[in-house]
Amino acid sequence: MSAVVPTAAQIRQTFLDFFKSKQHTIVPSDNVGYTSRDGARIFTNAGMNQFVPIFLGERSADVDTWPGVLAKGLPTRAADTQKCIRAGGKHNDLEDVGLDTYHHTFFEMLGNWSFGDYFKKEAISWSWELIVERFKFPPSRVFATIYQPNKEKGDPADRDEESWNLWAEKFRSVGLDPDIHIVNGNKKDNFWMMADTGPCGPCTEIHIDLTPGPIELSEERQREGAKLVNGSDASCIEIWNNVFIQYNANPDGTFTPLPAQHVDTGMGFERLTSIIQGTKNFTDFENAKISNYDTDVFKPIFDELTKLSGKHYQSTLPKPNEQGHVIPVSEQEKIDVAFRVIADHLRTLSFSIADGIQPGNSDRNYTLRRILRRAVKYGRTLGFSGKEPFFYKLVDVLAAHMGDVFPELRVKKEQVKNVLKMEEESFNRTLDKGIELFEKAAKGGDISGADSFQLYDTYGFPFDLTELLARERGLKVDKAVFDKLMQEQKDRSAADSKGNKRTVSLSEIETKEATQFLGYEELKNEARVLEVLSVKDKEGKDQTAVILDRSVCYAEMGGQTGDGGLLIIGANTFPISSTTKAGNIWLHFMKDDEAPAVGASVTVEVDAARRHAIERHHTATHILHWALHEVVSQDATQKGSNVTADKLTFDFNSAALTPAQLSDIERLVNERVLANDPVSWSEIPYAEAKNNSGIMQLFGEKYPENVRVVQIGGKPNAIDGWSMELCGGTHTRHTGEIGLFRLVGESAIAAGQRRIEAVAGLEAYNAARADADLLKLLAGKVSAQGAADLEKKLDQLLSQQKELEKALKAAQQREASGKAKELLAGAENNAIVVNLGDVDADYAMAVNDALKGQFNGVIVLAATGGGNVTLMANVAKDHQAKVQAGKIIQTIAPIVGGKGGGKPDFARGGGKDVSKVDAALAEARKLVG
Template sequence: MRAPFPVVPMSAKIPTAAEIRATFLDFFKEKQHTIVPSDNVGYTSRDGARIFTNAGMNQFVPIFLGERQADVDTWPGVLSKGLPTRAADTQKCIRAGGKHNDLEDVGLDTYHHTFFEMLGNWSFGDYFKKEAISWSWELIVERFKFPPSRVFATIYQPNKEKGDPADRDQESWELWAEKFRSVGLDPEIHIVNGNKKDNFWMMADTGPCGPCTEIHIDLTPGPINLDEDRQRAGAKLVNGSDASCIEIWNNVFIQYNANPDGTFTPLPAQHVDTGMGFERLTSIIQGTKNFTDFETAKISNYDTDVFEPIFNELTKLSGKHYLSTLPIANEQGHVIPVTDQEKIDVAFRVIADHLRTLSFSIADGIQPGNSDRNYTLRRILRRAVKYGRTLEFKEPFFYKLVDVLAQHMGDVFPELRVKKDQIKSVLKLEEEAFNRTLDRGIALFESEASSRPSISGDFAFQLYDTFGFPLDLTELLARERGLTVDTIGFEKLMEEQKQRAREAGQKNKKVVSMTEIETKDATQFLGYDELSTEAKVLEVVSMKDKTAVVLDRSVCYAEMGGQVGDSGQIILGANAYPVSSTTKVGNTWLHFIEGEEAPATGAEIQLEVDATRRHAIERHHTATHILHWALHEVVSQDATQKGSNVNPDKLTFDFNSGALTPGQLADIERLANERIVANDTVSWTEVPYTDVKANASIMQLFGEKYPEVVRVVQIGGKAHALNGYSMELCGGTHTRHTGEIGLFRLVGEGAVAAGVRRIEAIAGLEAYNAARADAELLKVLSGKVGSQGIHDLEKKIENLLAQQKELEKSLKAAQQREASGKAKELIATAENNVLIANLGDVDGDYAMAVNDALKGVFNGVVVLGSTGHGNVTLMATVSKDHQAKVQAGKIIQTIAPIVGGKGGGKPDFARGGGKDVSKIDAALAEARKLVG
């Protein structure tokens, strides 16, 4: 159980973003607020629409309407007594569709985002206007130290002639007046009336609402003083369009429910709902150097340490630099970047913003797709990839930014770190799919734009249908060239296509049961060796509320033998159809897809597996075989398997036995981890079943009916020799080496039937996350027991960490063994005593391990390169017999500058590196020229 947000002390100097966030939350914690975690960014409105969470109050709507209490069970990890009536948080928000849509403005100014954090404090029928306004003043003026003379408040002043609801908010005016008078300021100047548009807050046309009071800050240049004329000038800017006076905090007094008929009904209780944009608050504090400089202040959400880490990583990857330039509006009022630097800076802002939106969405379970908010994410990603071309990215780059985002924001939002690999996998797949058509689409657009005064609906639809260009992307390209797009014509063609798809879908679909599915040819399964393939749609079938696509070939494992089926996506032109699961009937693979639309029968498609999910399944499945072996070693050879289940999150294994002792469970876990870190080879071989019956070492489930040729999965021994310590008949997918499994942990053991026990276990990242959670829980518990209990718990924590260190050492040893195997593979590729190889996305330590393994067995010239963690590592080794011809130091000194770096060393060994991973092959090609 963790605290919702980490505590970070406020700095006496210019505070960091983390310190600013923590100051807000700590302040309200002092005011007896329960600090709750952010809600999911995916929100389902009360009318059933699947939208994004666009305000901090979304998760509290049922509380405001009196439908439920603020029960702490709603917020996992929150430690609170009773039912809290006060809460505070920082909420993840996305505004990229519907009423609140900032997508088209992102990148063109200093403050628009599709993703942002909303700081908020809440009262559920507890305090109201007096406390809310008093604490707002205390936090802004006394804690953050905003200059009072630059602070303005607005209150609600209805226009009764227009039928505005409620009366003037006189109570708020008087509360603010007291605060301004206390520092010698005139409330008539510093309190501004606002109409319904500005000061009556409604999240949507219906739902909880009420009058609000906003706090604005005057950022105009000039000294801080009490000059009345200057303050009057500042007051005139409030609720205007001048960016030098902006709103920073909104206190909403939830009193009414807006009804569908336009009327307003008083709520059972009065609530407070506040929202302060975290990025904007940070930009003001950091931009004015903690309110010490309003003359040269640069107030930009992007010129803060919220975005700095992402910009730094973009610079490393692209070689471009962010200089904060902003485009200005042309004569037509369109804001279009003109200079190269303006285009670069817009691209930086768009890519950084869109990275946050997509990463948080995927972490919260929303992936790019074909409908509603899923398609919005696909549009956003493709927009980011297009802007990547401005930074001269030709290969997938977007997913490489996830690591720095997870590192920078993972303390506050740990889901980014937990789901990091999944986020990267999804983004990479989407990026690769769009990259295949992006350049051709842009080239076609350029040709069309050069010969036409506007972009027709027909052409915009062609870009969408053939190259995957969302309409807003075509509009963006057009705006950059001063052109318009016939959106009405586009929408007409879109509707016609949808109608054709609906008709074709109904015509092609066969409503059948599982036992009625027939195809002329069996599905060819390629998934043991490949994760993507081209395929042809043989049939589209409908079974109750599911739609399944039958393909002639597949890389998706179909659910069988306890292993769950794969997920992934079917790509056809501009469309991607998510595959939620895969199963089989006979030799026919069924790929279940989401939504009503499906590719047509006969279509040529691209099928891709969700690689991150597949690898997690493979770790658990291979661990199941090791567990089975360890069970026989510790308990008995008679502990016979009765069933198993393997999925990305865990594995279960059923067997006949009595209850296991704690000692036996500990021995099983220890043995399994020993085999894992030994990094044994995992291989599989197809053999006649008659050979299996003659080999007692191969485990099989008696009573099962096997085909004439079966697949044996072997762990240990010589690959394919059927001499491993574990050999089982199995059709599932597996890791190539046991070391890929990582940590293995038993999490449960118990009875499931008479004489049948079940072990539940986790492996890989799931096991690592569980170990971390246990350590955190022990720390929490240690504060609730006596001194001896604390001592014992601390010892347990120390032992757990020591075990983790030992496992890391073992994994390091496994890496060295893996490097040795890689070295043997590379020797076969050497020519004329020269071995030059790109090891790919591995770190420098692994490359060094391969290099060391080659030293003892290869006499010649070795040049290795790797690109792990976004950095290029280069190293050269030259045996003594070859140093008269070429020296290692000379090689590295020559090729390192090609990747934007440097290096050097001795005649026998040298090492270097750089940041430009796209040039590694060019550097290795130059090395080959040097050695001849």
């Protein structure tokens, strides 16, 4: 009888259910976009990224951290499956994807976490229980590693005897020798660090021996298996890492104990699935086929690729050549590499776009563009021509396959498809020309740096794609010369931008020939730089602004926020932070000081993900206006609105709305969204619009001779929609693109005036999920009728709570600001060392934040709210040579019976002994001098 092999979905759920049974809060995956602590915009590359502030003691693991998740009190245990991307920086697997069975740019990391709760004993016990008792891994094939430092090399910490003893007990319980099954590892293998600085600690890994043979191994075979641990043999691989976070790695190379001990684990979901499915649920190691790609994680994508291309995946793998390069040789090897690359890259791009990161020309956005272009190039191997894009057609099957676990894929599916199709169509023209030019350059042998630079700068052909084509032919590319030419171009561009700016205020900008706006239909255009200005804003701050002859960027007006995006010249990009108007001129404010030179020809590219989110909210505003008239009255007149990517607000004159009215309005809007009516616009004379009672307009406003009418429903240009408004903003093409609409607040803003706050799209989904989770938790404790009543009142209660929280936070900020001014007035010798008294840690942090922006010195604060001591220190850069924040807290925290630490500029700690606060601060004053 054949073994029942679990699906990937069942394997993932088994992990989550197991830790839920151990009182872990199951939290959602974080966004794949991550901003590191140094401000760099990178990808989430590990499960622990979102928890770093908790590990450092900078905030508690409060419920608000995870939208839609509810827990009693403060969760100290969590588990999740995290979406990860490793395609840049320290963790970069891009070049290896497709050439083997296990490298990916996108993968899921299963993890369980303890925030100052359990530690080594529970973590190891539960690892054994899940792996051996629940998943049924054969114990004789399981090995554990523990940390064994090399003191001669200055490795931190001591040997992890506690983990050794805990593992020894487990192996002895099934009759196995711990001296065989526990392997010592060095700092490289068993001391985990996310980066050069930050939370870290010793770790213990679990490895499995996958060598052919019987299910359970003899002692001799077990000894042979132990020799393979931490080696390069793919028949013995790591499956799980338990990290015991005890330290913070400081910039100076030292390791400071953290205020609390934490557990951070990670198990690759794709690898776990490949082991279970490849061994037929551990029943066949003789014919095991361990490949992440030979699982039902990838099979649906491969099946769809076969339908589209007519090619079949056969699981072949290329071998290294004499130079050690892995290059596919046979036709089937090339096909199989292409299948793996395309499937992997589809996941990376789809999840990134769904999370708001699009292919572009800067930092991680350019990484995505490179990945897409690699996938398109490999599509040629499967016979896809440049005439018809293919890549976007795979999104449907991915969303169907993974949408239950990651619903954002389904919510954003059409947007993902549109972005991928547009990018592929654009690159197809470049690819054909690039390959043609590459072939010419390759006739002379190795590719010169000048040729690779021309391919990149003139034709947008990524350097890594040039390297890939060269590697397939056994050629090299002169990267040193390429890098030199790139830097020279950047230097020229920077010099050009600095030499042609004049400084003006917004009021001094003269209205010249109007900027031509092209953004109603397009998201990218070619333009010419007319002028580069240094513009003083209302606060007197200088901002670099570029004036173009034409632009697809929407300039802020009529309540709709302005677009961000990029100005592109060859390989150089200039990020646009926002766009606004000065008369009829569009001002594109640069994110950085640099700008293209006057007269330069540029490509203008809108941040499409942000624009589409704004359009969803703007179109929803029109439907909301119509619904107000239907439910309340025609006299509920618009008094203003604000539309951003995150939400919409709509101001109108009316008495307070009843819960029933709010419910009816929300229902009506969603009915119109689901009807998927067309959204169109026409330009007509204002006199005609003024005399049409069906067109809503803001009376008292001054309109031009010709106006734009946005209508929903009806026939285009017929001015017969069920909603018609004078509006110059951008909108969705159909109401169905909004996805979902949710009211989140209704309140008074003035006598007789109300304000509605609402969200659409993924933001609305998140709000709905949070409501559903709350109902599920609370409804179990009341009667059926009580649960129904609770549901009716929920929106109103949540709105009131949100308003109260805002008011309390604002009040705290005001009080903290006042306290900061008081402390600044009494500062002496470049130092502020003070006990704030019986206040909580949040208040202390607010005072700290108010001080550090105004005080160039050393700040040490203590707070004793709740009977506990909170300590924090800030040291301005000019004073760090003398004293560092981390050293201050590390020294004074033990005085109050606690510990702590941090970086040279900021550190935090605490303790229990309130009576010793003055002594601790006295010691701090000695350190400060």
